[in-house]
Amino acid sequence: MKKFNKALSAVVASAMVLSMAACGGNAADSNSQAASSAAGSNTEQSGTGAAFVIGGIGPLTGGAAIYGTAAMNGAQIAVDEINAAGGINGAQIKFLKEDDQHDPEKSINAYNSLKDQGMQILMGTVTSTPCVAVADKTAADGMFELTPSASSTDVIVNDNVFQVCFTDPNQGAKSAEYISDKKLATKIGIIYDSSDVYSSGIKDTFVKMAPEKGLEIVAEEAFTADSKTDFSTQLQKCQSAGAELVFMPFYYTEASIVLTQANGMGYAPIFFGVDGMDGILGAENFDTKLAEGLYMLTPFAADATDEATVKFVDAYQKSYGETPIQFAADAYDAIYIIKAAIEQANVTPDQSVKEIGDALKSTITTIKYDGITGSNMTWDASGEVSKAPMAIIIKDGAYASVE
Amino acid sequence: MNFLIYLINGIGLGSVYAIIALGYTMVYGIAKMLNFAHGDVIMIGCYTVFLTMTRYGMDPYISVALSVVVCTLLGIMIEKIAYKPLRRATSLAVLITAIGVSYFLQNAALLLFGANTKSFSNVVNVPGITLADGALKISGTTIVTVAVCIVIMLVLTWFIKNTKAGQAMLAVSEDKDAAQLMGVNVNGTISLTFAIGSGLAAIAGVLFCSAYPTLTPYTGSMPGIKAFTAAVFGGIGSIPGAFIGGILLGIIEILGRAYISSQLSDAIVFAVLIVVLLVKPTGILGKKIHEKV
Numbered sequence: 012m013k014k015f016n017k018a019l020s021a022v023v024a025s026a027m028v029l030s031m032a033a034c035g036g037n038a039a040d041s042n043s044q045a046a047s048s049a050a051g052s053n054t055e056q057s058g059t060g061a062a063f064v065i066g067g068i069g070p071l072t073g074g075a076a077i078y079g080t081a082a083m084n085g086a087q088i089a090v091d092e093i094n095a096a097g098g099i100n101g102a103q104i105k106f107l108k109e110d111d112q113h114d115p116e117k118s119i120n121a122y123n124s125l126k127d128q129g130m131q132i133l134m135g136t137v138t139s140t141p142c143v144a145v146a147d148k149t150a151a152d153g154m155f156e157l158t159p160s161a162s163s164t165d166v167i168v169n170d171n172v173f174q175v176c177f178t179d180p181n182q183g184a185k186s187a188e189y190i191s192d193k194k195l196a197t198k199i200g201i202i203y204d205s206s207d208v209y210s211s212g213i214k215d216t217f218v219k220m221a222p223e224k225g226l227e228i229v230a231e232e233a234f235t236a237d238s239k240t241d242f243s244t245q246l247q248k249c250q251s252a253g254a255e256l257v258f259m260p261f262y263y264t265e266a267s268i269v270l271t272q273a274n275g276m277g278y279a280p281i282f283f284g285v286d287g288m289d290g291i292l293g294a295e296n297f298d299t300k301l302a303e304g305l306y307m308l309t310p311f312a313a314d315a316t317d318e319a320t321v322k323f324v325d326a327y328q329k330s331y332g333e334t335p336i337q338f339a340a341d342a343y344d345a346i347y348i349i350k351a352a353i354e355q356a357n358v359t360p361d362q363s364v365k366e367i368g369d370a371l372k373s374t375i376t377t378i379k380y381d382g383i384t385g386s387n388m389t390w391d392a393s394g395e396v397s398k399a400p401m402a403i404i405i406k407d408g409a410y411a412s413v414e
Numbered sequence: 415m416n417f418l419i420y421l422i423n424g425i426g427l428g429s430v431y432a433i434i435a436l437g438y439t440m441v442y443g444i445a446k447m448l449n450f451a452h453g454d455v456i457m458i459g460c461y462t463v464f465l466t467m468t469r470y471g472m473d474p475y476i477s478v479a480l481s482v483v484v485c486t487l488l489g490i491m492i493e494k495i496a497y498k499p500l501r502r503a504t505s506l507a508v509l510i511t512a513i514g515v516s517y518f519l520q521n522a523a524l525l526l527f528g529a530n531t532k533s534f535s536n537v538v539n540v541p542g543i544t545l546a547d548g549a550l551k552i553s554g555t556t557i558v559t560v561a562v563c564i565v566i567m568l569v570l571t572w573f574i575k576n577t578k579a580g581q582a583m584l585a586v587s588e589d590k591d592a593a594q595l596m597g598v599n600v601n602g603t604i605s606l607t608f609a610i611g612s613g614l615a616a617i618a619g620v621l622f623c624s625a626y627p628t629l630t631p632y633t634g635s636m637p638g639i640k641a642f643t644a645a646v647f648g649g650i651g652s653i654p655g656a657f658i659g660g661i662l663l664g665i666i667e668i669l670g671r672a673y674i675s676s677q678l679s680d681a682i683v684f685a686v687l688i689v690v691l692l693v694k695p696t697g698i699l700g701k702k703i704h705e706k707v
Contacts, residue, residue, distance in 0.1 A: 072521070074632055076529030205677045233677040237636060240626040243423040244671045251416060264531045264628055271627050275553060294628070296468045297533035 061360040062098075062105040065090070065349065066130035067342070068121045068145065069137030071110035077290060078338045082137045082159050083108045085339030088326050089346035099350050102360050106346075111136060115144035122148050131364050132157075132371070134345050137338065139163035139209055146172045153365035155372055157349055159341035162286075163208055167394030171372050174396050175341045175348065175384065177310070179209055182285045183216030183260065185400045186308050190256065191224035193402075193413075195281055195306070198229045200254030202245045202269065204261045205233035213260035213285055229254050234265070242269045246278055256281040263291035270301040281306065289337040292410065299408035310384040311340040312403045312412050320383045337384070344382035351378050415549055420672045421665065426556035428664020430625055433563045433618040434641030435648070435656035437611040440570065443651035444587045444607045447505065450512040451492060452615055453638020454519035459485045459616035460623045460633060461527055464534055474537045482616040489612025490605055497608075498601065516635070523631035531630050534623040559621045566614060567657050574653075579606060587651075647687055649697030658698055 067086050069079030090106040098104060107128055109121035118141030122133070133149055133156040136142040142161035149156040150169035158166060159175045162182070167174055177185070190196060199221065204210035214231075221228055229252035232245035246269065249257055257273075257280045259266055266288055273279065281304065284291075288307040292299055313324050313334045323343055327335040335343075349371075356374035358367045380388045385398030402413045434456065441449045459481045466477035496515050500508050540554035574580035582603045585593040594600050622637060623629055641660065648659025663683060670682035694700060 072524055072529065074529065074630065076524070077531075080529070233675075235677065235680060237680050238667070238671075240637065241423070241427050241668070243426075244420060244668050245676060247416065247419055247423075248672065248676075264630065267531065267533055268626055268628055276551065293530065295530060295532040296464070296535060298535075 062103040063131060063353065063360050064105045064107065064129045065132045065134050065346070066122075066125035066128075067106060067108040068111050068118055068125070068133065068135035068141070069108070070113040070141075071108070073112035073114070075113040075138055077293075077336075078160065079110070079113070079137045081336050081339040082135075082342035084327065084331050085323075085335060085342035086134055086159075086346050088323065088330065089343045092326070093346065093350055099353050100357070100359070104346075104350075111141050113138050113141060115141045117141070118145050119148060126152070130154075131360070131367055132349055134159065134342065134349065136161060137342075139166060142166045149368075153368040155349075155352075155368040157345050157375075159345040160338050163212065164395075165208075170392065170394070171368055173372075173375055173390050173394045175345045175382075175388075176286065176396070177398075177400065178395055179212035180216040181395075182308060182400075183213040183218075184220045186213070186258065186260075186283065186285060187217050187220035187224050187226060189308060189400070189402055190258075190283065191226055195283070196254075196256035197225065197227055198253055198255045199226050200230040200232070200249030200252060200257045200280070201228060202232050202234065202242065202249070202257060202259055202261075204235065204239070204265070206235040206237070207261065209287065210261045214258075217258060217260065239265050240268065242272050243276065245269075246273050246276060249280070250276070250278045254280055256283055259284045259288070262287040263289070263294065266291060267294055267297055267301070270305070271298075274301055283307070285309070286337055292405065292408065293333065293336065299405070302405045303408070305405045306402055306413070307404075308400055308402050309337050310398065310401060311337040312401065312410055314410055315383075315412060317383075319381075323383055340383050344380075344384050344388075347382060348375070348378075348380050348388075351380055416672075418550055420668050422550070422552055422556065424665035424668035425560065425661060426553065426625065426664070427668060428644075428661035429556065429559040429563050430618070430622045430637065430660075431641045431644045431663050432657045432660025433559065433566065433614070433621060434637055435645040435660045436563070436566060436570065436653065437614045437618065438638075438642050439645040439648070439650055439653060439656040440614070441607055441611045442645070443653075444583045445497075445604050446587065447497065447508045448512060448642070449608075449611070450509070450638070450642075451515040451519060452611065453634035453636075453641070454516050454523075455485050455488055455492075455612050455615040455634070456619035456622065456638065457523060457629075457631065457634035458488060458519060459619035460534065460629050461523060461532075462616070463537065463620055463623070464532055464629055465527075467535065467537075474539070478537060478617070478620050481620065482613045485616035485619075486609045486613040489608040489615070492612075493605055493608040498604075501601075516638075520631050520635070527631065529631065531628050534627040534629050536624045536627065537620055538624045553625075555621070555625045559625065562617065562621065563657060563660075566617070567653055570610075570653050579603070583607060643683070643687060646697055647690060649694075649700030652697070652699040655697055655699035662698075 067083050069082050070076050071079045090104045094103050107125055109125055111118035111121045118136055122145050136145050137160050139161040142158050143165045146169050150171055156172045162176050162179050164178050203214040230249045232248055284307040286309045289309050352371045352375045355378050356370040358370045375390050388396055388398045403410050404413050437452050462481035462484045463477045466472040496511050538555045538558045540558050542551055542553040544551050582598045585598050586600055586603045590600050644659040644663040645656050648655030666686050667679050667683050671679035
């Protein structure tokens with residue numbers, strides 16, 4: 012055992028030395044790059060040597076990794092396309108990404124690390140809770156921040172933060188509106204995650220909007236992060252109350268259990284989800300028959316046939332071997348929105364973080380952007396986006412547009 | 415009628431807790447340590463079944479058997495690498511190590527299998543029972559889980575009472591040093607305990623994922639903690655206690671959710687736990703453990 016311990020400590024020690032060496036290497040690299048870009052901007056104003064440094068933060072590992080990974084992949088595609096086409100006003104984009112594991116503290120560490128590497132604009136963070144923490148940091152630094160998918164209203168309290176996705180209240184209200192307009196049902200059961208700000212935020216506005224739209228809520232059942240394996244009770248109560256439609260404002264991981272258990276008990280209402288439901292068909296080995304007829308309100312459908320979506324989906328499939336989810340599309344749009352704002356504001360990479368931030372936050376309210384997650388996207392000073400929502404339905408085991 | 419449905423759902427959930435709790439209680443009873451990595455061994459067992467069945471198209475029974483082998487080996491390995499060097503350390507150090515192993519397994523699974531949710535196909539191929547003109551359904555999974563749980567409980571009790579290895583386990587649990595002086599191979603016995611506990615984890619995992627079919631690297635952590643609660647509830651160290659604790663926990667959780675509040679179901683479970691521990695500090699069947707003096 013002594014010998015084993017010694018061997019182990021030798022391995023650990025050498026690993027530490029190696030990783031330190033690697034860190035050193037990185038630091039030297041980024042220093043020299045910063046130096047060279049500074050030198051470049053001194054000699055030629057908007058020459059090829061200068062690059063906009065855009066940082067991306069999101070969960071690349073951990074339970075929410077599917078969202079962060081998709082967002083970073085989507086952003087990378089946009090960056091590669093822009094760089095291949097000659098960059099923004101002639102300046103290339105340097106895209107750096109860091110993992111935050113959907114944890115506020117790690118997210119701030121990631122932010123600081125990116126700032127050390129010369130980040131000028133933040134595309135992130137991907138999830139709401141860390142984003143609230145980081146938004147205070149960017150406000151203090153005056154950095155322009157555009158989050159692809161953090162949908163809580165707490166994210167945009169500062170004037171430098173803007174969203175590509177809908178806010179939570181917006182999703183709840185739009186869902187109620189959609190269900191009532193399309194006359195899908197009048198008796199609604201709701202199952203929601205009371206331990207999650209995203210889920211309960213959407214539920215609250217849905218419940219507020221429902222009476223106005225002639226919807227009757229017959230059951231309102233909660234679950235929490237600690238008890239999200241068994242939904243038989245919640246479903247039973249919805250069934251007993253005669254709910255024709257079950258509204259599920261939460262993520263697909265839980266939704267796939269709900270669908271399996273509803274099927275097991277022979278309960279078949281209309282199931283209606285919001286953007287967190289996106290990805291359910293991507294769950295490996297998931298029996299897609301269970302999700303047949305599932306509605307979800309989401310701004311992006313991978314099967315849409317417009318040119319921009321087809322081009323993005325093709326590029327994504329070629330690079331990552333899977334169909335992109337909404338988070339990837341949000342981040343792809345986010346990079347192009349940043350490009351549009353930079354071009355409009357006419358900022359250059361050699362300006363300071365704060366100069367760029369001030370210019371962009373006033374410019375973004377003046378632009379109108381057509382992307383793959385919505386056309387005619389506009390922003391007001393609050394940071395909230397305005398665009399039309401769209402519903403998709405699962406038909407024959409694939410996402411399909413309802414219209 | 416609704417009450418009966420809830421009760422049956424409660425037993426279904428409880429039987430899953432019970433089967434996980436058996437592993438906890440056994441390792442605690444004999445090695446006197448809380449193996450917090452137990453839930454994550456369950457997760458590894460699930461991934462083994464998932465991969466062998468869906469990627470390599472193996473027969474469900476063979477893949478379950480393979481998963482038991484993988485988990486048993488994993489259990490022995492964890493014990494050898496992480497816990498054995500700490501045999502003489504304080505129980506707190508071992509506890510922290512167990513939490514470390516738990517995180518290690520979660521992150522290793524994340525690296526190996528990715529964060530994407532996998533959907534588990536039900537391995538249990540037994541038809542359910544329908545009573546009262548279709549109003550009452552008991553799923554095949556619930557029946558099999560309860561049955562397997564009872565069988566495991568009986569076999570374990572018999573094993574500990576009637577075999578030499580079982581007697582050695584009892585001796586080690588009472589006094590490690592004295593057992594060693596009497597010629598019991600303490601390290602071997604503890605390894606065997608881990609092997610059996612982890613083998614059980616594989617079976618628990620298969621049944622758990624058959625009932626609640628999503629699989630992520632974090633699948634094992636929450637049921638692991640609930641099952642630990644069940645083990646304490648029933649009297650940790652007691653094998654029948656784990657069964658009773660698990661079933662009761664499931665029933666209380668479901669009935670609490672149905673009749674009191676769906677938000678407070680966990681709070682209700684733990685409130686009941688506190689009351690039970692106030693009245694009987696060793697849990698429901700806790701008396702059977704002989705504490706060292």
